[in-house]
Amino acid sequence: MFRQSRRTIHVLRDQPTPSLERLSKRARLLPSSPIELETSSSSRILSFPPSHALSSWSAPPRTLLLVQKPDDSRVRSTMESVLSHLTTRYPHLRLIVEPHTARDHPEFHDLTVVEKEDRALLGLHTELILTLGGDGTVLHVSNLFGQGECPPVLCFSMGSLGFLLPFHIDSLAEALHTTLTGPVPVLNRMRLACTPVSASGEVLDRCSDMIVGDAGWQVMNEVTLHRGGQRPLVVVDAYFDGQHLTEAVADGLLLSTPTGSTAYSLAAGGPISHPETDAFLLTPIAPRSLSFRTVILPGRGVVKLQVSDRSRAPAELLVDGREICMLHSGESVIIAKSPFPIPCIERSEGGNSWVRDINSLLQFNVGFRNKSLAPGGSGD
Template structure:
């Protein structure tokens, strides 16, 4: 792809009608052709009158260091919008970090599924230009505040967007988990693990474990066992207003995973707590975007049906 020379870092943005003055780009930099794709987006933003910044790791792994380079904290301080190019995994990685800075995000899909990165890269200009002008659908997503409590103090804390998963590890046996909701005992469960998922994460691991789809507007969590020993142990939808606690009773090599991007090893007696975060994620979609359109497209509903 032959692109015009990039504007120097000090070059002012061209006059345009964008309501977003300073826009950051975050990319899936290991993908083939990602550098050219990211630079194409940067040129487009500059033509729309935006000042462009490249996220630190994206810049240094693609060589796009001739643009303004910012770390996550810098994006939070200086930018009005972040464009995330890649798949849902790329979005999860940066969204968990930027949520506390209240920077809205737009997902440009260069991955496979794209439940939350919904703008196709091949046609990103058509969809992105109206968004930059202020024409968009705002979609707010609840986040989870999760931690591991050991001997009365937290030894690990993080934010999750999709899910918190307790796994049995590599040992052949199941784990036994004591589950409480708002301090009320629910059950002791023997299974390969347990998933606590947000509505956003209902289309991820929880779905493959037999959990229901949960509309993003529903203020709830899904709790779904992974291969439970008792078949009557079924997924349940819980209010997101309380706290879920999962204690490791028995089993070896158990671990907790958060959005499948960070994890920590667990000991007997550890308590994994999940509650709603004070932060939330703001996604911007093209006008006319519908959650049901996304489900129909990504889950291949109506295929073979004549309408």
């Protein structure tokens, strides 16, 4: 538990709960209105903005959650500069931090600390999120807001590779100013809502760590059933909208979002998907079959992954790489498209960041070149 020192440290649970009226007036990024276009025939059509179209604030943001990668000296030093800039340039913002950030920076006053047991309160107090670190910090944000709606996320990298980090830390001042004043492009990254259930359809109490709210737990990358350890292959039945789709005899089976297509799914042999695709990717992990390939399913449906009665071992349930619980024969996890995506603020220049990332990070479709044929090569 974070202990208060001589400086002014506020604990989130001690802050007044916002009234319903105040919550209704909280700052939100709302998509721009449909653009009215006039064609050569003088007829008018409406062009609806894509998911990453410009969005504007309904009111000026007043609270900012800072999420930094822990136990990293470079990130710690950079966060000091970020806090200095924020407290100097935007003194009206209430800054919310995790305990390790408050401990790392004792020179900053009037911070609000959210302890682990108070994370469910973040949705009531947070209007904007700033992350500093790698892609893992964004997954951590999804976990922090795993019970429902997630505020807009502004992600900064420090030169490290990452698919979810459109801004470099060198652009902090400009990016933060643009974000706080708007309008900004926003990419709504799909999340999955998953709930583990018993053979009779009841929510599994032993997996209570992931059950928050009626919508289940919100997952950004993937939901996985895996044999884990030294257990034999698991047998998992996959259902789509109540119909039996296939039986997987494999190390495991995972269902990923388009954002998660470049994570575990890609390592397991799955395809690359644009993050705006409205689909699920069902990918086997080392299947006992040469013909089992990724199945792409429409995002409107419901997927059930059930441990088969023929399985000789239980399956380990993981969400975004976190171990949740073991599912036994007849038990399953129900997965649907979440009503709460992750709204990621994008750069307004330089084109689509996803296109840039698959080329720069994955070296997409880059062939092998014979150096002897390149200019200056020996040709021997």
